[in-house]
Amino acid sequence: MDLGDLEQAKECHDRALAIRLEKFGPEHVNVASTYNNLALVHWHLGDLEQAKEYHDRARAIRLEKLGPEHVDVASTYNNLGIVHRDLGDLEQAKECHDRALAIRLEKLGPEHVDVASTYNNLGIVHRDLGDLEQAKEYYDRARVIYREKVGPEHVHVTRNLVEVQRMIDNPQSFPAVGRKRRHSAAELGKIPGKIQRVKESN
Numbered sequence: 671m672d673l674g675d676l677e678q679a680k681e682c683h684d685r686a687l688a689i690r691l692e693k694f695g696p697e698h699v700n701v702a703s704t705y706n707n708l709a710l711v712h713w714h715l716g717d718l719e720q721a722k723e724y725h726d727r728a729r730a731i732r733l734e735k736l737g738p739e740h741v742d743v744a745s746t747y748n749n750l751g752i753v754h755r756d757l758g759d760l761e762q763a764k765e766c767h768d769r770a771l772a773i774r775l776e777k778l779g780p781e782h783v784d785v786a787s788t789y790n791n792l793g794i795v796h797r798d799l800g801d802l803e804q805a806k807e808y809y810d811r812a813r814v815i816y817r818e819k820v821g822p823e824h825v826h827v828t829r830n831l832v833e834v835q836r837m838i839d840n841p842q843s844f845p846a847v848g849r850k851r852r853h854s855a856a857e858l859g860k861i862p863g864k865i866q867r868v869k870e871s872n
Contacts, residue, residue, distance in 0.1 A: 676715050683708045699742075702731035709749065718757050725750045744773035744784075751791060760799050767792045786815035790830065800844055802837050809834050 687704045694700055709724035729746045736742055751766030771788045778784055793808035813830045820826060837844065 676711055680711045697731055699735050702728040718753055722753045739773055741777050744770040755795055760795055764795045783819050786812040802841055806834055
């Protein structure tokens with residue numbers, strides 16, 4: 671999606687937000703969905719702080735209206751985890767993905783593809799934290815589910831295998847355990863393995 675498309679998407683979601691706020695009020699789940707969509711657009715634009723703000727608003731509404739164990743809350747935690755990771759706050763990213771995982775395991779079961787995507791995102795965070803052993807464990811869990819649910823030739827499986835092999839072959843290219851990695855907006859598209867992350871639009 672190019673910049674023009676993103677700006678058009680932002681304009682459309684801004685209009686939708688204005689209408690939904692007027693018709694439904696600020697606490698409606700449809701408003702939360704619009705905040706989530708706006709957050710996704712701002713994430714693609716590289717405006718991470720605004721993306722985080724919109725995801726936080728969506729989370730607050732969904733927690734209040736749907737409850738803390740709802741799968742839409744898990745999706746919001748997933749997306750917040752990705753934004754926190756891009757902002758360099760890896761511990762907060764890990765906490766968000768851990769929460770998403772707990773909900774998805776409970777509501778969807780251990781073999782669901784959304785559980786696999788959460789394992790994959792946790793693998794990325796642990797990789798960036800320098801905990802390559804834990805990262806590999808999460809990648810392996812994700813790959814087992816992906817192979818079963820989408821097939822061994824799927825792009826998720828291929829990328830997963832490439833990332834694991836990269837960690838095995840070049841462990842020195844990753845930070846030591848506990849060291850944060852910060853990325854500017856200009857760097858985001860160049861991070862190896864970044865495309866593996868799964869951000870959700872529900």
